[in-house]
Amino acid sequence: MASSLSAEIKQRVIGIVQDQYQIELNDFAAEIPPRTELGDLAFPVAFELAKRIKAATGEKKNPREIAAKLAEGLSNIPGVAKVEIAGAGYLNIFFDRAQMFGQLVNSERLADSKQPTDKIIVEHTSINPNKAAHIGHVRNSVLGDTVVRILKATGDTVETHNYIDNTGVQVADVVVGFIHLEKKSLDEIKAIAEREVTSRADSFDYYCWDLYAQVGQWYEEDKSRLEVRAKTLHEIEAGNNATAEIGEYISSKIVDCHLDTMSRLDISYDLLARESEILHLHFWAHAFEKLKASGVIVFENEGRNKGCWVMKAEGEAAEGDVESEHDADKIIVRSNGTVTYTGKDIAYHLWKLGKLGLDFHYRPLRHDHRGHEVWITTGNEAEAATTKTAFGNGTAFLNVIDVGQSYPQANVKKAVMLLAASEEERAKVSRSAHLAYEKVTLSADAAKELGVDAEGAVSMSGRKGLGVKADDLMDRLDANALQEVQARHAELSLAEQQKIAHQIAIAALRYFLLKYTRTSIIAFDFKEALSFDGETGPYIQYSAVRANNIFRKLGRKPEEVQSDFASISAEQVNAFFASESGNDLWSLVYFAARLNDVARLSADAFEPTHVAKYAFQLAKQFNVFYHDHHILSEADESRKTLLLMVADIARRKLELALSLLGIEVPEKM
RNA sequence: GCGCCCGUAGCUCAGUUGGAUAGAGCGUUUGGCUACGAACCAAAAGGUCGCACGUUCGAGUCGUGCCGGGCGCACCA
Numbered sequence: 123m124a125s126s127l128s129a130e131i132k133q134r135v136i137g138i139v140q141d142q143y144q145i146e147l148n149d150f151a152a153e154i155p156p157r158t159e160l161g162d163l164a165f166p167v168a169f170e171l172a173k174r175i176k177a178a179t180g181e182k183k184n185p186r187e188i189a190a191k192l193a194e195g196l197s198n199i200p201g202v203a204k205v206e207i208a209g210a211g212y213l214n215i216f217f218d219r220a221q222m223f224g225q226l227v228n229s230e231r232l233a234d235s236k237q238p239t240d241k242i243i244v245e246h247t248s249i250n251p252n253k254a255a256h257i258g259h260v261r262n263s264v265l266g267d268t269v270v271r272i273l274k275a276t277g278d279t280v281e282t283h284n285y286i287d288n289t290g291v292q293v294a295d296v297v298v299g300f301i302h303l304e305k306k307s308l309d310e311i312k313a314i315a316e317r318e319v320t321s322r323a324d325s326f327d328y329y330c331w332d333l334y335a336q337v338g339q340w341y342e343e344d345k346s347r348l349e350v351r352a353k354t355l356h357e358i359e360a361g362n363n364a365t366a367e368i369g370e371y372i373s374s375k376i377v378d379c380h381l382d383t384m385s386r387l388d389i390s391y392d393l394l395a396r397e398s399e400i401l402h403l404h405f406w407a408h409a410f411e412k413l414k415a416s417g418v419i420v421f422e423n424e425g426r427n428k429g430c431w432v433m434k435a436e437g438e439a440a441e442g443d444v445e446s447e448h449d450a451d452k453i454i455v456r457s458n459g460t461v462t463y464t465g466k467d468i469a470y471h472l473w474k475l476g477k478l479g480l481d482f483h484y485r486p487l488r489h490d491h492r493g494h495e496v497w498i499t500t501g502n503e504a505e506a507a508t509t510k511t512a513f514g515n516g517t518a519f520l521n522v523i524d525v526g527q528s529y530p531q532a533n534v535k536k537a538v539m540l541l542a543a544s545e546e547e548r549a550k551v552s553r554s555a556h557l558a559y560e561k562v563t564l565s566a567d568a569a570k571e572l573g574v575d576a577e578g579a580v581s582m583s584g585r586k587g588l589g590v591k592a593d594d595l596m597d598r599l600d601a602n603a604l605q606e607v608q609a610r611h612a613e614l615s616l617a618e619q620q621k622i623a624h625q626i627a628i629a630a631l632r633y634f635l636l637k638y639t640r641t642s643i644i645a646f647d648f649k650e651a652l653s654f655d656g657e658t659g660p661y662i663q664y665s666a667v668r669a670n671n672i673f674r675k676l677g678r679k680p681e682e683v684q685s686d687f688a689s690i691s692a693e694q695v696n697a698f699f700a701s702e703s704g705n706d707l708w709s710l711v712y713f714a715a716r717l718n719d720v721a722r723l724s725a726d727a728f729e730p731t732h733v734a735k736y737a738f739q740l741a742k743q744f745n746v747f748y749h750d751h752h753i754l755s756e757a758d759e760s761r762k763t764l765l766l767m768v769a770d771i772a773r774r775k776l777e778l779a780l781s782l783l784g785i786e787v788p789e790k791m
Numbered sequence: 792g793c794g795c796c797c798g799u800a801g802c803u804c805a806g807u808u809g810g811a812u813a814g815a816g817c818g819u820u821u822g823g824c825u826a827c828g829a830a831c832c833a834a835a836a837g838g839u840c841g842c843a844c845g846u847u848c849g850a851g852u853c854g855u856g857c858c859g860g861g862c863g864c865a866c867c868a
């Protein structure tokens with residue numbers, strides 16, 4: 123509502139400027155003043171106008187004078203209570219607090235368009251299915267899952283994919299470990315994977331974590347052993363042999379583990395797309411024909427890339443240029459006829475956008491923790507479900523992948539854009555993006571705790587078996603939270619305590635990973651990650667719980683109090699906000715009203731941090747309000763009702779902001 | 792050599808298209824619970840926003856050049 127008012131005021135200003143100064147103004151900055159006393163919106167437009175008037179007429183005008191002129195024309199806008207000139211020439215707008223407050227009291231959830239929208243396919247998680255997930259993987263999943271929630275809330279249709287590279291080197295390495303190091307048969311491997319698990323350390327993904335590190339060591343000892351890896355990888359890719367069967371079994375089991383781990387964080391997927399199907403259903407062959415036919419890739423008859431199919435770099439390199447050490451053209455098909463990773467990825471993304479002319483077969487895999495059906499691709503038409511929902515056919519894709527993949531990702535998008543059929547389609551596809559994020563490293567303290575001495579931060583390494591496993595961390599968070607809950611709520615049953623503890627644990631971990639911008643490297647520290655105080659998820663939950671407690675203690679639901687509010691006049695509301703603490707109360711309300719704008723900003727930038735930081739700030743402001751106003755002991759009934767409505771607005775926005783972050787509000791804390 | 796990211800308080804980090812006095816958490820010092828439960832609040836201390844020019848009425852934000860750290864630039868995936 124504030125943003126539509128802002129747009130209306132801008133239009134008026136543009137009109138006035140046209141009339142008074144004959145200057146064409148397109149758009150100009152609107153900002154929120156640093157303090158409530160200065161107003162609700164500020165336009166520094168007079169500064170720019172002073173400059174333009176001088177340029178046009180040579181006449182030097184004081185910005186304050188111009189602002190005053192503009193202010194004259196802004197009277198009588200519904201929703202605007204007052205216009206002031208401040209500072210050197212700011213045009214400050216004060217909203218009609220009673221009107222806006224009334225709208226907020228009665229407003230519902232985030233406004234969604236309710237219109238059918240284009241489908242964005244978000245891919246995240248995509249962990250190599252060969253070992254337990256660590257905190258770096260969780261950053262990917264939490265980022266992806268949160269972006270999905272925010273996009274959905276702001277009106278997009280989203281399909282969530284998790285790509286399973288079940289035929290890659292990493293799976294091959296663990297297969298090598300089982301076959302060549304441990305000399306195990308498929309049945310023996312099954313016995314390990316399906317044994318009764320009494321401690322976390324016995325679980326299959328943990329077992330493979332250690333084995334994978336051993337295999338790395340095994341290669342180190344004798345490089346010729348890498349031939350074993352190559353042979354194993356080849357057998358896995360080819361399929362229909364004993365080695366491939368072991369690879370298939372292991373990767374499927376690990377995928378199960380990963381899905382369980384992600385369920386603990388309230389993360390789920392619509393579809394798991396597997397590389398084995400992309401291979402066996404010959405996605406590449408189809409894509410190759412399309413790329414050739416459209417001229418996106420060309421065959422090189424000479425030069426350093428002779429015999430390859432390449433995608434030309436932007437801006438045709440001038441003939442006779444000295445070729446640098448690094449050629450800008452991207453090789454898609456090697457001179458020996460095999461396709462590169464980028465080529466395969468292009469094929470896969472053509473499928474995502476429904477442009478390949480081929481489809482997977484699908485079967486339902488499992489129901490997740492919320493009962494949602496998760497599907498997986500299959501190459502076996504016989505086992506495919508006859509009734510499948512339509513996957514793919516997106517208008518854009520969003521890939522959550524670490525920043526190290528920026529170059530290949532740029533190539534994939536470029537190829538897909540070149541294949542877009544029309545300007546309209548290009549516009550849609552162009553929304554596709556590589557959602558790049560930085561890695562999680564270990565702080566010196568964390569590294570030490572894991573047995574590595576270091577001066578500064580240390581990179582995690584699956585190869586070395588060094589990293590903070592996601593389930594270990596969640597176990598510690600669960601245990602710590604349970605201790606806190608039990609200390610405060612001994613009256614609850616253990617099951618209730620555990621449920622709350624887990625909600626808190628999720629909040630702590632998700633917020634910890636979302637409070638950093640995507641491009642910031644996180645130096646993981648146990649003390650910080652395990653904290654429930656200060657700028658943390660539990661802090662935000664706590665303020666939401668406090669808000670709920672007010673109504674519980676009152677013995678009435680917020681909706682019931684809303685009916686009391688109907689009998690309060692606009693004059694009373696304005697008097698309330700004009701009282702001694704009025705500006706503080708209003709700034710909380712006004713801040714709560716900004717969630718929609720923040721969510722929009724967050725969605726456009728694919729940056730969940732904005733919502734996370736906002737939620738924390740709102741919680742902080744609410745806590746101050748909670749501390750300053752003891753609502754239930756308020757003697758003045760109408761003031762009490764108004765305070766309750768302020769609390770309710772903050773409560774609802776907090777809960778909504780938290781839900782965008784994948785965080786629930788516990789019953790008690 | 793080319794490209795991308797980072798550099799803001801002791802530490803970890805925010806800072807939306809350039810806007811009013813650069814913020815938060817942690818840590819340090821100090822104060823506040825017979826409760827809408829303190830997982831909280833209040834106060835203090837802490838800054839040449841890496842450096843230097845430039846653009847601008849106005850620069851943490853934009854431009855150029857440096858310094859320091861990380862990562863890419865495969866007929867690997």
